[in-house]
Amino acid sequence: MFDNLSDKLDNALHLLxxxxxxxxxxxxxxxxxxRRALVxxxxxxxxAKTFTDTVKEKxxxxxxxxxxxxxxxxxxxxxxxxTELMGGDAEGLDLSGHPSIILMSGLQGSGKTTFSxxxxxxxxxxxxxxxxxxxxxxxxxxxxxxxxxVGEQIDVEVFSDxxxxxxxxxxxxxxxxxxxxxxxVVIIDTAGRLAIDEVLMKEISSxxxxxxxxxxxxxxxxxxxxxxVNTAKAFNDVLDYDGVVLTKLxxxxxxxxAISIKSVVDKPLKFIGTGEKMEALxxxxxxxxxxxxxxxxxxVSLVERA
Amino acid sequence: xxxxxxxxxxxSKAVAGKSKVDAAVLDDLEExxxxxxxxxxxxxxxxxxxEDRVAKDKYLxxxxxxxxxxxxxxxxxxxxxxxxxxxxxxxxxxxxxVGVNGVGKTTTIGKLATLFKNQGLSVVLGAADTFRAAxxxxxxxxxxxxxxxxxxxxxxxxxxxxxxxxxxxxxxxxxxVVLIDTAGRLHNKVNLMNELTKIKRVMQKVVKHAPNExxxxxxxxxxxxxxxxxxxxxxxxxxxxxxxTKLDGTAKGGxxxxxxxxxxxxxxYIGIGEKATDLQLFDKQVFVDSxxxx
Ligand SMILES: Nc1nc2c(ncn2[C@@H]2O[C@H](COP(=O)(O)OP(=O)(O)OP(=O)(O)O)[C@@H](O)[C@H]2O)c(=O)[nH]1
Ligand SMILES: Nc1nc2c(ncn2[C@@H]2O[C@H](COP(=O)(O)OP(=O)(O)OP(=O)(O)O)[C@@H](O)[C@H]2O)c(=O)[nH]1
Ligand SMILES: [Mg+2]
Ligand SMILES: [Mg+2]
Numbered sequence: 001m002f003d004n005l006s007d008k009l010d011n012a013l014h015l016l017x018x019x020x021x022x023x024x025x026x027x028x029x030x031x032x033x034x035r036r037a038l039v040x041x042x043x044x045x046x047x048a049k050t051f052t053d054t055v056k057e058k059x060x061x062x063x064x065x066x067x068x069x070x071x072x073x074x075x076x077x078x079x080x081x082x083t084e085l086m087g088g089d090a091e092g093l094d095l096s097g098h099p100s101i102i103l104m105s106g107l108q109g110s111g112k113t114t115f116s117x118x119x120x121x122x123x124x125x126x127x128x129x130x131x132x133x134x135x136x137x138x139x140x141x142x143x144x145x146x147x148x149x150v151g152e153q154i155d156v157e158v159f160s161d162x163x164x165x166x167x168x169x170x171x172x173x174x175x176x177x178x179x180x181x182x183x184x185v186v187i188i189d190t191a192g193r194l195a196i197d198e199v200l201m202k203e204i205s206s207x208x209x210x211x212x213x214x215x216x217x218x219x220x221x222x223x224x225x226x227x228x229v230n231t232a233k234a235f236n237d238v239l240d241y242d243g244v245v246l247t248k249l250x251x252x253x254x255x256x257x258a259i260s261i262k263s264v265v266d267k268p269l270k271f272i273g274t275g276e277k278m279e280a281l282x283x284x285x286x287x288x289x290x291x292x293x294x295x296x297x298x299x300v301s302l303v304e305r306a
Numbered sequence: 307x308x309x310x311x312x313x314x315x316x317x318s319k320a321v322a323g324k325s326k327v328d329a330a331v332l333d334d335l336e337e338x339x340x341x342x343x344x345x346x347x348x349x350x351x352x353x354x355x356x357e358d359r360v361a362k363d364k365y366l367x368x369x370x371x372x373x374x375x376x377x378x379x380x381x382x383x384x385x386x387x388x389x390x391x392x393x394x395x396x397x398x399x400x401x402x403x404v405g406v407n408g409v410g411k412t413t414t415i416g417k418l419a420t421l422f423k424n425q426g427l428s429v430v431l432g433a434a435d436t437f438r439a440a441x442x443x444x445x446x447x448x449x450x451x452x453x454x455x456x457x458x459x460x461x462x463x464x465x466x467x468x469x470x471x472x473x474x475x476x477x478x479x480x481x482x483v484v485l486i487d488t489a490g491r492l493h494n495k496v497n498l499m500n501e502l503t504k505i506k507r508v509m510q511k512v513v514k515h516a517p518n519e520x521x522x523x524x525x526x527x528x529x530x531x532x533x534x535x536x537x538x539x540x541x542x543x544x545x546x547x548x549x550x551t552k553l554d555g556t557a558k559g560g561x562x563x564x565x566x567x568x569x570x571x572x573x574x575y576i577g578i579g580e581k582a583t584d585l586q587l588f589d590k591q592v593f594v595d596s597x598x599x600x
Contacts, residue, residue, distance in 0.1 A: 042529035109408030225529025
C-alpha cells in the first residue's frame with residue numbers, strides 16, 4: 001500500500017514516462033490512481049470522478065512541452081486544478097454592520113463554540129473590534145457554561161439567558177444589548193444539529209431570518225468523510241451561508257472534505273481551526289490545502305524534481 | 307428501501323445466469339460502499355470476495371446474492387459479546403472512554419450509565435476531562451440527569467488523579483460499573499496520548515484489572531482518518547471496543563468495517579441521538595442493511 005498520492009502517482013506515472021505524449025490510453029491508469037487517492041483523502045466519490053475527468057481534458061488538450069515529461073505535467077495539472085477548485089486566497093469577513101452579526105452553524109461537535117471564541121479573540125486582537133459572544137445553544141448540557149469559560153479566557157463578554165429557551169429571542173436581546181453597549185460585532189453560537197432534523201433546521205433558519213447576519217458560517221470537522229457533501233448542501237439550502245470553517249486541522253486528516261464542500265456549494269473556505277486553544281485559528285489557503293490533500297506537499301517537490 | 311431493492315435487483319439481473327458479475331454492477335456496488343466511507347482498500351476486498359463467490363456458485367438468484375453481499379460485509383466485522391464480564395473478582399467493571407475531540411464521549415457515557423442502571427447495576431462517573439471548557443459541568447449535568455454519582459475535581463487538575471479517586475470510591479462503595487470520561491485528543495499528539503497511558507496505569511494501582519474495557523468512540527461521519535484514530539488509540543491504550551456515534555444522521559459509518567477487520571476490535575454500541583436512551587447495541591445485520599437503504 002502506498003500512503004500518499006505522490007507515491008501513487010509516481011508509480012502510476014512510470015507507465016506514462018517514456019511515452020513522451022499523453023494519450024487517452026496511457027493516462028487512464030494514472031487517473032485511476034489519482035481518483036483512488038482523492039477518495040482515500042475523503043474527497044467525495046462523485047466529485048473525485050468529475051475532477052479526474054477535468055484533469056483528463058486538460059491533459060489531453062495540452063501539448064507536452066519538450067522540457068517536461070508527461071508525468072510531471074500531469075502532477076502539475078492535478079495540483080493546479082485542485083487549488084483552483086478550492087477558490088482564491090482567503091476572503092475576509094463582512095464587518096460592515098452596526099453591529100456586524102456572525103452566525104455559527106454546523107453539526108454536533110464540529111467546533112462551533114470553540115471557533116466562536118477563536119473568532120472573537122481574532123477580531124478583538126487583530127481587527128481592534130469589540131465583540132460580544134451570544135450563547136444560543138439551549139440544548140447541549142453545559143453549552144452556556146462552556147461559552148462563558150471561553151469568554152473568560154479571552155476576556156470577551158458573553159450574553160446568555162439560562163431561563164430563555166428560545167434562541168431567536170436570546171439573539172434579538174443580545175443584539176439590542178450590543179447596540180446599547182457599544183459592541184460592534186455579535187457572534188452567535190448555536191446548538192449542533194443534523195441537517196435532517198427538521199425542527200432544529202427550522203430553528204436556525206428562523207434565527208437567520210430574524211437577525212439577518214452579515215456572515216453565516218458553516219463550521220465543519222476536517223475529518224468528515226463522504227457525508228460532507230450532503231450536510232454542506234443541506235445547511236446551504238436552508239441558510240445560504242457565506243463561508244466555511246474547517247476545524248481540527250491540527251490532526252493528520254487529509255481534509256478532502258474541503259474539496260467536496262467547495263464543489264457542492266461553491267462558498268469560500270474562510271478559516272481553519274488548528275487546535276483547542278483560542279489562538280489556534282488561521283485564514284484558509286487553497287494552495288496549502290491542495291498540498292495537504294495530495295500528501296503534505298510532496299507533490300510540489302515532485303514537480304520541482306522534474 | 308427503494309434504492310436498496312433497485313440496487314439489489316440490478317445486481318442480480320446483471321449476474322443472473324452468468325459466472326461473472328459485470329463491470330457496471332461492480333461499479334455500482336463500489337459507489338455504494340465508497341459513499342458509505344468503507345474506503346478503497348476494504349471496498350476492493352469486498353468486491354473481490356463477491357466475484358470469487360459468484361464465480362464459484364454460478365447461477366445466483368436475487369436472494370442468494372443479497373445474502374452473499376451481506377455475509378461478506380458482515381464477515382469483516384469482528385464478533386461482539388454483548389455483555390460485561392461478570393467475574394466478581396473483577397469488580398468494579400471499569401470502562402475508560404477515549405477518542406478525538408467532539409466525537410461524543412461524554413454523551414455516550416451518559417447513555418451507558420442509563421443502560422447499566424436500567425440493568426440494575428450501580429454506576430459511578432469519573433470526570434477525568436479536566437481540560438475542555440465546562441467539561442466537568444457537562445458530565446455533572448449527565449450525572450444528575452441519569453441519577454448516578456460523579457467523582458470530580460476542579461478544572462485543570464490531574465486527570466489520572468480523578469480516575470484514581472473514582473475507582474477507589476467505586477471499590478469502597480462496592481459499585482458495579484465505573485465510567486471514566488477523558489478529554490478529547492487528536493491521536494497525533496504524543497503528550498496527550500501518553501497522558502491516557504498514565505491514566506490507565508494509575509487506575510491499576512487501585513484495581514489490577516482496570517480498565518476492563520477501553521472504549522474508543524468514533525464519530526460516524528468521520529472518513530478515512532478514523533483508521534489512524536483506531537491505530538493510534540490502540541497503540542496507546544489497547545482499545546477493546548468501539549462505539550460509533552451520530553448514526554442518526556445521513557453518514558453511514560462504513561469506515562468501521564475496515565477498522566474492525568484490521569484491528570479485530572468489535573463495534574459494541576452505536577449512538578443514534580442526543581438523549582440518554584439513544585444508544586443501541588451494535589447489530590451487524592442492521593448495520594450492513596443500512597448501506598443499501600437510503
Ligand atoms: N484539536 C482541535 N480540537 C478542536 C478544534 N476546534 C474545536 N476543537 C475541539 O472539538 C471539541 C468540540 O468543540 P466544540 O466547540 O464544543 O464543538 P461544537 O460544534 O460547539 O459542539 P456542539 O455544541 O456539541 O455541537 C472540543 O473538544 C474542542 O476543544 C481544533 O481546531 N482542533
Ligand atoms: N445526533 C447525535 N449527536 C450526538 C450523538 N452523540 C453525541 N452527540 C452530540 O455531539 C456533541 C459532542 O458530544 P460530546 O459528548 O460532548 O463529545 P465529546 O467526545 O465528549 O467531546 P470533547 O469532550 O469535547 O472531546 C454534542 O452536541 C452531543 O449532543 C449521537 O449519537 N447523535
Ligand atoms: Mg457548542
Ligand atoms: Mg467530552
